[in-house]
Amino acid sequence: MTAQASERLIYGGKEIRLCSNPLSLYLKQTGIKLESPSTACWRGYIGTWEIIESVGVERLYLVELSAHRSYEEIVGVSDIFPGFDRVFAHWFTGELRCPQGALLDYVHGGYSSTYEYDLFLEIKKGLVINQRAVHNKARS
């Protein structure tokens, strides 16, 4: 096991870590297979997401992608979503976890490390419907 490179989320103009994989269902449904470039990225891609507000509603968008079709071949959003260079992630429902602050506990696997704060964004069909922050403490 190796700690996994996180996704990135641009929220309020600031880029933060995103320890959730909103692209999973889309890749599964479309049957797109990606290759892992290293043990730190088993899923084979790193996406940059952005919460954009429009008409009073915040939505989740995929704005950049670096995906390995093979070890050498790296593709972007328009290769995975033909005709689009950014996409609205309407297929995603769930909670996004964005760890912030100091690293309290490093865990050598997945997204299991603990940071000072976790910002949770609840998403329903790509729309932000709720958010909350959790203050974490280091394990003694």
Next chain:
Amino acid sequence: MSIHWSDWITWLYAYLGVGLMTALTFYGFSLKDRPTQFVRDMRSALGLGKTLKDHLQDIFVYSIAMVVICVGWPGFLVWAALKKREDRMRELEEDKPTFICKPEFLVRTVSLLEAEQANHVHDPLGLVPKVPFGHLNGPWGKFLAEFGFEDGDELWYFEVPKGESSGEYDMFDGPICGYAKVVKGKVCGEFVIEAGE
């Protein structure tokens, strides 16, 4: 030289002859499962090759098996046929698709038109195709093409509660929802549109 079919010994020879043919056939099949020369060489190199004792043991076991088959070949053929049938049934069971949508998760029947109308995705920035299911329109079309819909087939909306995901969707914590093709109360295909993490 003529064959005296009225003589019991002739019938015994014929019986054993068929048994011998059966035994040789099964011996031939068993040779197919032998490790390749490469594997045998590798095992030898690792000091795991067969010893003289192993060879003698093989000869003894095969000889006993041949005699048993020669004598009891009708029973052996019945056993082999039953085993083949059982293996085939197991293969069919393993190949059967497993769906995350169980009958208890079916919520309501919908028409194709209703499903498509309910899943038009609106985005003020226009970053989604203007087709049913948006970016998932391709997989939706594939679902319809793969499973087809005939008279009597039903389309159901389903919801899998949080914590009930399984199989190929076990990485999603749930809830999971989508549409299922149902024929005579049995789920025959499914299309997931939401899978919570």
